[in-house]
Amino acid sequence: MIEEEVRTPAAVRDAQRWTAHNYHPLPVVVSSAEGAWVTDVDGRRYLDCLAGYSALNFGHRHPKLVEAAHAQLDRLTLTSRAFSHDRFADFCRELSQLCGKELVLPMNTGAEAVETGIKVARKWGYRVKGVAAEQANIVVAEGNFHGRTTTIVSFSTDEDARADFGPYTPGFRCVAYGDLDALTAAIDENTVAVLLEPIQGEQGVIVPPAGYLPGVRRICTERNVLLLADEIQSGLGRTGTTFACEHEDVVPDMYLLGKALGGGIVPVSAVAADAGVLGVLQPGQHGSTFGGNPLAAAVATEVVRLLATGEFQRRSAELGARLHAKLQALVGRGLLAVRGRGLWAGLDIDPALMSGREASERLMTRGVLAKDTHGSTIRLAPPLVITEEELDHAVAQLAAILAE
Structure with a gap:
């Protein structure tokens, strides 16, 4: 395990050495993914609650989409x-x-x-x-x-x-x-x-x-x-x-x-x-x-x-209602405000507790990936294939960092 633990820092340093610094990514180096989960080069799994800024609405490597890509690559x-x-x-x-x-x-x-x-x-x-x-x-x-x-x-x-x-x-x-x-x-x-x-x-x-x-x-x-x-x-x-x-x-x-x-x-x-x-x-x-x-x-x-099919719109509406209800319960307990619709939420964290960047880093250590924007605000936009249990897990980790 000692050998694996040094892979992420080295990969991060190498990327910084050869890349223009137009992004400030979290120190996670993803090597594989499926559904709502990604795995880094050290084998640690994270629940992806950003979904590529909505580019991954259907999750990582959705079987039907991968099948369509494979078939076309051969033609x-x-x-x-x-x-x-x-x-x-x-x-x-x-x-x-x-x-x-x-x-x-x-x-x-x-x-x-x-x-x-x-x-x-x-x-x-x-x-x-x-x-x-x-x-x-x-x-x-x-x-x-x-x-x-x-x-x-x-x-x-x-x-x-x-x-x-x-x-x-x-x-x-x-x-x-x-x-x-x-x-x-x-x-x-x-x-x-x-x-x-x-x-x-x-x-x-x-x-x-x-x-x-x-x-x-x-x-x-x-x-x-x-x-x-x-x-x-x-x-x-x-x-x-x-x-x-x-x-x-x-x-x-x-x-x-x-x-x-x-x-x-x-x-x-x-x-x-x-x-x-x-x-x-x-x-x-x-x-x-x-x-x-x-x-x-x-x-x-x-x-x-x-x-x-309408399936993904329904999932977003139903799971979104669950997400927003749970997030609203955290207002006054570290959150100042929650906004959004469906499986999309903007969360204003009390700046006296932490910045949005700090919140994203703390969530990362708990195996949840999110991203900050504008000071103490973070965004949640999980893939629409996320389950109720996975969604509840993400909110539980947020509640935990707010209580730290």
């Missing part, structure tokens, strides 16, 4: 969009139907989906709405997290993500999240879209006030502005519905999807909208060599089919 992995392939049409059709939209545009990462949405909204504004050239603006929310490209960080209010990456891309107006009056005031004749997360994940799982999303939908309709819903973290079963917008019966003009769409196996993202919106794109105006590749399409099609 065809890449063609580029210079040709079509035999998995492409099924993927696009089934994802369009899941979203209730006429068209999808496959990409790779969540940031690419957001960039695609921005470009499509601007082009729609010029070609359909009639906005004067170079005058389009998009309204966004404070506390947003949509990715880390230069355009996206241009409208971030997180200085860690934004500082020293200018000059910044113009064309965005940032207003307080949850404030309908501020949003209304920011819209003018050149506004082409409102881009929002239905629940702000990176900010600490911030759920907007009741009526906010329906209000945004009404304003966008009245002012002939597209509503772009970034469901990259909140979508595909995470909150107990296929999309978080469904909790208030809101249908956006465009879904921005990613993370869980790749089943935790390959990066897959997509934009879904009707032909009147996505149809503004013509050949040569936008694309990606790997977007919608055969391997990605094979895995993502199986993801869509898993979601079409």
